[in-house]
Amino acid sequence: EPEVTQTPSHQVTQMGQEVILRCVPISNHLYFYWYRQILGQKVEFLVSFYNNEISEKSEIFDDQFSVERPDGSNFTLKIRSTKLEDSAMYFCASMALAKNIQYFGAGTRLSVL
Amino acid sequence: DAKTTQPTSMDCAEGRAANLPCNHSTISGNEYVYWYRQIHSQGPQYIIHGLKNNETNEMASLIITEDRKSSTLILPHATLRDTAVYYCIAEIPAGNMLTFGGGTRLMVKP
Numbered sequence: 001e002p003e004v005t006q007t008p009s010h011q012v013t014q015m016g017q018e019v020i021l022r023c024v025p026i027s028n029h030l031y032f033y034w035y036r037q038i039l040g041q042k043v044e045f046l047v048s049f050y051n052n053e054i055s056e057k058s059e060i061f062d063d064q065f066s067v068e069r070p071d072g073s074n075f076t077l078k079i080r081s082t083k084l085e086d087s088a089m090y091f092c093a094s095m096a097l098a099k100n101i102q103y104f105g106a107g108t109r110l111s112v113l
Numbered sequence: 114d115a116k117t118t119q120p121t122s123m124d125c126a127e128g129r130a131a132n133l134p135c136n137h138s139t140i141s142g143n144e145y146v147y148w149y150r151q152i153h154s155q156g157p158q159y160i161i162h163g164l165k166n167n168e169t170n171e172m173a174s175l176i177i178t179e180d181r182k183s184s185t186l187i188l189p190h191a192t193l194r195d196t197a198v199y200y201c202i203a204e205i206p207a208g209n210m211l212t213f214g215g216g217t218r219l220m221v222k223p
Contacts, residue, residue, distance in 0.1 A: 101159050103159060107154065
């Protein structure tokens, strides 16, 4: 069964450093999403991406965040200057146009020290 | 998005049916009911979704009341591996974001 793949599974970084979280969505899916979950809290929406542009973003997704689909398979989330409060699990999801079901990856645990 | 309310936690005996309720009294006519679950800190896993008819797949059954103000997710024979947080989400299926609440923490006990 096809699945969303995220790398790395765990990323440790120093405050102020840039990080790039990578996702390989399910092939032929056209909608892409990033969510995050701070330890012990709810899963929160960050951004959705369709047709090579952001379709929706939350208040969390400020100028420090950016997304990119650099090629036909990868979807990345970049945090320019990480803060301690960016420590969380980051989940990528993708969805096919007609299926209306978002499938999630296993997540990347980001630890900002 | 319609707000959904779920019990904070539930227990179920292994091998028995787990019935997880969800209230969505303000759901609009074009919002579907989606169920996801999250085991430990893994990514949310899709279970099932429906609009107004009852639905069944290999994982679960979804019963939606006729007025669509509430629904029940049924795991017919719960196993220890079904221990997870279960989320009920009402959403228009047009590429929109999913809004996760606190969900129901289901504990399946031997």
